[in-house]
Amino acid sequence: MTLLVALTWDPKPWVDRFELHLPEYPVAVLGNEFDRSAVRYVATWGPKPGSLSDLPALEAIFSLGAGVDHLMGYPNLPDVPIVRVSQDDLTHRMSEYVVMHCLLHLRDQRRYDAAQRAKQWDADRTPPIAGDVRVGVMGFGVLGQDAARKLQLMGFDVAGWSRTPKTVQGFEIFSGPEGLEKFLARTDILVSLMPLTPETRGILNASLFAKLARDGQLGGPILINVGRGGLQVESDILAALDRGILKAATLDVFQVEPLPTDSPLWTHPRVTVTPHNSAVSDPDKTARYIAQQIRRHEAGEPFQNIVERSRGY
Amino acid sequence: MTLLVALTWDPKPWVDRFELHLPEYPVAVLGNEFDRSAVRYVATWGPKPGSLSDLPALEAIFSLGAGVDHLMGYPNLPDVPIVRVSQDDLTHRMSEYVVMHCLLHLRDQRRYDAAQRAKQWDADRTPPIAGDVRVGVMGFGVLGQDAARKLQLMGFDVAGWSRTPKTVQGFEIFSGPEGLEKFLARTDILVSLMPLTPETRGILNASLFAKLARDGQLGGPILINVGRGGLQVESDILAALDRGILKAATLDVFQVEPLPTDSPLWTHPRVTVTPHNSAVSDPDKTARYIAQQIRRHEAGEPFQNIVERSRGY
Numbered sequence: 001m002t003l004l005v006a007l008t009w010d011p012k013p014w015v016d017r018f019e020l021h022l023p024e025y026p027v028a029v030l031g032n033e034f035d036r037s038a039v040r041y042v043a044t045w046g047p048k049p050g051s052l053s054d055l056p057a058l059e060a061i062f063s064l065g066a067g068v069d070h071l072m073g074y075p076n077l078p079d080v081p082i083v084r085v086s087q088d089d090l091t092h093r094m095s096e097y098v099v100m101h102c103l104l105h106l107r108d109q110r111r112y113d114a115a116q117r118a119k120q121w122d123a124d125r126t127p128p129i130a131g132d133v134r135v136g137v138m139g140f141g142v143l144g145q146d147a148a149r150k151l152q153l154m155g156f157d158v159a160g161w162s163r164t165p166k167t168v169q170g171f172e173i174f175s176g177p178e179g180l181e182k183f184l185a186r187t188d189i190l191v192s193l194m195p196l197t198p199e200t201r202g203i204l205n206a207s208l209f210a211k212l213a214r215d216g217q218l219g220g221p222i223l224i225n226v227g228r229g230g231l232q233v234e235s236d237i238l239a240a241l242d243r244g245i246l247k248a249a250t251l252d253v254f255q256v257e258p259l260p261t262d263s264p265l266w267t268h269p270r271v272t273v274t275p276h277n278s279a280v281s282d283p284d285k286t287a288r289y290i291a292q293q294i295r296r297h298e299a300g301e302p303f304q305n306i307v308e309r310s311r312g313y
Numbered sequence: 314m315t316l317l318v319a320l321t322w323d324p325k326p327w328v329d330r331f332e333l334h335l336p337e338y339p340v341a342v343l344g345n346e347f348d349r350s351a352v353r354y355v356a357t358w359g360p361k362p363g364s365l366s367d368l369p370a371l372e373a374i375f376s377l378g379a380g381v382d383h384l385m386g387y388p389n390l391p392d393v394p395i396v397r398v399s400q401d402d403l404t405h406r407m408s409e410y411v412v413m414h415c416l417l418h419l420r421d422q423r424r425y426d427a428a429q430r431a432k433q434w435d436a437d438r439t440p441p442i443a444g445d446v447r448v449g450v451m452g453f454g455v456l457g458q459d460a461a462r463k464l465q466l467m468g469f470d471v472a473g474w475s476r477t478p479k480t481v482q483g484f485e486i487f488s489g490p491e492g493l494e495k496f497l498a499r500t501d502i503l504v505s506l507m508p509l510t511p512e513t514r515g516i517l518n519a520s521l522f523a524k525l526a527r528d529g530q531l532g533g534p535i536l537i538n539v540g541r542g543g544l545q546v547e548s549d550i551l552a553a554l555d556r557g558i559l560k561a562a563t564l565d566v567f568q569v570e571p572l573p574t575d576s577p578l579w580t581h582p583r584v585t586v587t588p589h590n591s592a593v594s595d596p597d598k599t600a601r602y603i604a605q606q607i608r609r610h611e612a613g614e615p616f617q618n619i620v621e622r623s624r625g626y
Binding site: 089092093095096097099100103104106107109112113115116119121122123125126127129130131150153154155257258259261266267272273274275276277280281282283 | 402405406408409410412413416417419420422425426428429432434435436438439440442443444463466467468570571572574579580585586587588589590593594595596
């Protein structure tokens with residue numbers, strides 16, 4: 001029996017952590033020689049076509065990150081449970097990112113950054129407080145709910161949007177296409193935390209931006225996308241910024257990653273670019289989580305956080 | 314009876330708001346003609362010497378901001394209650410500032426800002442989470458406690474330091490000179506929210522910086538000063554940054570304000586300068602608060618938030 005690590009980046013920190021937290025399991029690395037018939041589990045992110053085939057003893061695939069869209073389009077994906085890694089520290093990091101960037105927009109900190117570069121004492125303004133600003137969290141799963149709760153604790157007026165009707169105490173949650181317009185009409189800062197599915201691909205486009213609130217306290221609606229780059233139409237974001245439909249955008253994900261050097265997003269004065277690091281999986285904590293799931297499974301208990309293939313997340 | 318507005322900046326927004334929320338009181342403005350014997354209340358910030366003398370009917374002075382150090386050195390300060398304006402929205406703004414800047418340091422966002430300017434996709438790092446970082450809030454009054462509570466809700470490991478022993482549920486609070494060393498030794502991010510008094514002047518100096526924790530997750534201790542510029546020795550901050558005693562500093566207040574153009578703080582790569590706007594007093598909400606206090610007083614109830622002159626805040 002073997003755990004196969006199938007990554008497109010340096011697997012060493014992951015192998016080390018699996019050997020530490022799951023010492024009973026030999027670890028194989030895709031690219032090296034290993035016995036395919038011994039592989040019982042795969043830990044992967046963005047596996048290359050073919051790398052998951054011909055594993056007759058496979059019992060589960062662990063996805064090393066919050067989303068599983070990297071697996072959903074995989075040809076001949078083995079018919080075993082796909083387990084999402086959703087450990088607390090990834091959730092914390094995501095909420096820290098979302099709260100920080102909402103506060104940066106609330107306080108117009110980028111204006112102060114520019115003033116500092118120009119050595120200007122730009123003091124004559126009273127920013128709104130969080131309670132004056134409506135944040136809309138689109139995608140209200142584990143990550144969306146944690147971010148929403150922390151935004152609310154900081155004082156923001158938070159609502160959610162979910163594909164299917166959902167009840168979470170303390171939040172107004174809109175749902176479905178019919179709830180989307182109302183949700184957008186009360187949103188000053190849109191936080192996108194949706195999974196990437198055929199339904200959500202390209203959903204952050206000109207038509208959606210035009211429906212965001214125009215009567216807010218921030219001088220125009222703001223987009224924060226921390227879901228997947230495939231959710232957004234970057235040419236529409238740039239056009240909306242230049243036409244005043246969007247005031248600013250914070251993007252952690254892109255249609256092509258790494259973001260190509262010639263993308264105008266890098267240098268747009270009202271765009272913040274971060275390198276898809278809003279919620280990095282920590283190898284140590286992730287390996288611990290997977291070890292725990294494997295031990296549950298081998299003790300006859302079900303895996304937690306199994307992906308529902310029909311909906312794609 | 315008159316309310317006198319004594320400001321060193323444009324009084325118009327304040328006068329408008331007092332006329333709105335306290336229509337029964339004529340408003341006089343320092344600099345214009347007015348009947349000194351009719352002045353019952355003064356609303357002021359940084360009054361010029363002489364401007365508060367010869368007001369025989371004076372009953373109280375309202376300080377338009379969180380601190381009162383601008384009054385404590387005032388020659389022949391009239392012997393009437395000094396009422397601190399401590400309304401909620403100033404407290405909210407301060408906490409928003411403090412949480413935002415702690416998160417910026419937690420996530421090393423300035424590094425990503427620099428990477429964006431260089432069009433570099435700088436992805437290979439796993440930042441600590443808030444729970445790995447110890448914030449020390451120095452000055453644990455209304456503002457300090459609200460900031461501490463919100464930092465804790467975001468996950469930070471928060472303790473406080475106070476001049477006198479204090480108990481606030483959920484926090485370890487160190488006090489006095491004897492508690493200071495222990496407090497500093499467990500502090501990765503120091504948030505200064507102290508009042509400026511003869512005891513605290515220059516307290517943020519080389520000797521204090523040397524006592525901050527050196528075993529933290531952020532690569533060195535960080536200073537955030539949102540109290541008063543007189544608390545800090547700017548030459549010591551610069552030297553500590555250059556010697557690696559401090560990793561970074563976020564300063565909203567300065568020994569001389571506006572910060573002089575030739576200050577090296579403007580351009581230091583690890584210093585964030587903001588123009589003393591962490592917690593701006595909103596004229597509308599402040600005028601409402603003062604109107605409420607005046608009505609309390611005239612109904613025979615005591616003022617709230619009276620300054621204790623002997624301790625200086």
